[in-house]
Amino acid sequence: MRLNKILQGDYTVSSLYHQIKLPLDIEISIPSDDPVRLVSAFVEDMNLSDLYGTYDRTRKNQATPRQMLKIVIYAAMNRIYSSRDIESACKRDINFMYLLDGAPAPDH
Template sequence: MNIKFKDYNQQQNWLFPPSIEELIPESHPVRIVNGVIEQLDLRLLIEEYSKDGKPSFHPKMMLKVMVYAYMDNIYSSRKIEKA
């Protein structure tokens, strides 16, 4: 299987400090979402992605965004994008 996704790196550093990781407090609920979704086996979901066309965002990242938005009572895709 050779599916291409856009780069997805939570440990990415900025040109100048701080790193993205440093901006999120240790007790923030997004860390719980991240921990749970990192443990999920998403192979079946990933297999459904097309190998053709432009690379997609990684499904793991998109699932994290959706779960956290729903936890924060944001259901509209436009409001999720704005948040």
């Protein structure tokens, strides 16, 4: 048996500067009765046509106005009011990542 047999060609073998990136399923990490799920469901049911009317363009790799509204509401629920603190929470807190739904963290 050969010990140095490569099972998967996509993984880095001998480099110290690369990291394997595997998808993280945030959905299973958040309990079903967590308030973040309530905020998400509440905003999803809202008619936001007026909000979308004020945004004439949304870039491809950017949070949508609906996601931003979810973030602002959830941040206010947790007494986070600073835009820099909200940006930091979007990068670190799994509940904010859940609200972003794969979009990158917004800039302050």
